[in-house]
Amino acid sequence: MTHDFREMTIGGVLFAPFVLYALAAFIVLFALRPVVRCLSIDRVFANPPLAGLSLYVIILAALIVTF
């Protein structure tokens, strides 16, 4: 099942909806930083940067599916 994506236009120039989702995912990721730090999630993984990247992809996918 797919849903409609909101288009963004700046000065008549159309932007892909993905740009909005990508930016929103970054904002959510940064908002979650204190929570991730408190839970020491990064210490559970052998490669914390990869875990961070995976978290970003999960947030992005969740935003695309939800909104």
Place this chain on the structure above:
Amino acid sequence: MRVIQASPSPMSLVGIPLQRWLYAMRIWAATVVALATAFWLQIDSAPTAAVTVSILALQTHGQMFHKSGYRLAGTGLGIVASVAITGLFSQTRDLFIVAVAVWLGVCVFVAGLFDGNRAYGAVLAGYTVSIVAVLQVDTPQNVFLSGLNRGAAIAIAIAALALVNSLTGAPSVYVGLKQKLAAAQAAGTAFALKALRGETVFATATADLMRLVTSLRPEIDALYLESTRGHHRGQAARTLAAALVMEVEAAYALTLCPPTGKSSQQQVADVLQGGDRNLINALRTRLLDQASDVSDLVATSLIRLLDTEIAVAEALADLHLDRRPARNIRLRLYRSRRVAAWGGCRIMLAMMTLGFILAATNWPSTSTAYAFAGVIVALGATLPDVRAFSKAALIGVPLAAAIAGVVQFLILDGVDQFELLALGLAPAIIGAALLQSSSKPQRALFGFVLLVFVPQILAPSNPETYDPQSYLFTSALATLSAVAIYVSLILVPPPSAARRLRWTMADARDDARRALQAATSIAVDEAAFHDAERIGQIGALSGPQTGSSDAALRQALLLAETGSAARAAHAALAGSHVFGAAVRTAIATLDASSLRDAARLAHVGPDRDAAAALFWVAALAEAHPFTEIEQET
């Protein structure tokens, strides 16, 4: 002084450490991923994605993310400036050239006031105008679209680098920085021990040590984005860097007013050498209890040194345990505004001259040469020596053109499969990245030029055009711009080392005078880091090449110590209710007898600290009168 170096990799291939090979392979893989994504999304600026990977090619994860942020921000600002300049001046050729040159000059000036990736972000805003507005000068309606394409290509390159770095486990800036700071701490303690034992402490060694600490600032800034603990780590590293600078300053101060209490000095030396924090704390408490006389400079200077050693040890523990320090410190950067302004004017004049000469030739597509010239000068402006970079570009750009030609017409020679393009790019990208990661500055510069200009001239597209005329044209114009910029920078020389030294010393005197006049909102340790930045620069500038000995350096150290003592005294007076406005006037005029008279009024609590600070200012003023250290060397 001990030179701090990263420990060599145990494994190597063809004499090159395995770590450098892995780095080069990562850059190649990221270039391929970025190009593949840009082709898949069918964006027009696919080569920009490859060039962005080359520019963001940094050894560690944190540095890459930090530079990426500034690359996005700089590009955004550059696109706005491109639209504005094109909208205002696209119909008036001469004004357009002037506007581009002025914008580049302003950006280079701003870059001159910053360091590391901030400086890069500023010059990027400048040369984005070269790439977006200048290249589209004949089709101004495409400027905005070209800017958007460029932004998209940059975002793709950042994502590709993040993916490749994460998957391949790129080194962390935190691990390397911890080692460097621990080594700097060991060097700082060794320096303090030398001063305590009465050995000769050279001003040049002091400046080298300060430069060693202050040069870590860009890496400290890169900690924030690297991990979720980056914020705390960054704060702890900043506190540690400021404490290290304070320790070096406190140790050097022992040589300015040499203490005579040999037994106390030996005790302090012994506990510093042992490094036991409990013993250091215990000795500090004992010295404080024993020092019944606040005019005792021996006790004051030794307690000050122990305080800095305790601060260093606490900050180092915070850094290792990812703890947030009690106070957030800002590491203040010193940059000479006059040197930055000279650099900006120089680039502006060079670009303006080149622009008018190219316009006068009436050759077709000279805008390409002008755009390339903008990129070369702007990239060079972030490096310590723009002339050295233009020299590397003079050899590197023709070589990059030759390599791009070999890849395009001999290795690929008409193929259209992406896999073959990826393999064809491998020798050039990996070779350039290996050179760029070299510890030798000249090789690293040369490698950087190759890494940026090979994909720029090759300009991979989908489908690949294999147009020899276009290749020859781009190569010739890129080489012409490198030669033209080299010649322009010879004609408009940089300020001489002696002149830069004079300007920097004038700034040091102004800062010391301001510190004497009144209390400022800048904390003592933040101001000490700022002074240390300047002393490091003076150390690099003074010496036989400027026709001076290290007299300027000793003078700068004295000015820094006088300013620091005055700041500490003003700060201590703010917490005391005993002293009036007359004492502040005595500090401003460095009236030693009035300072001593006022200091004898208080001996306990916060007033005791103020009294000790006043005695120290008075002792400094007597030993080294400000009117003497103010005089030009």
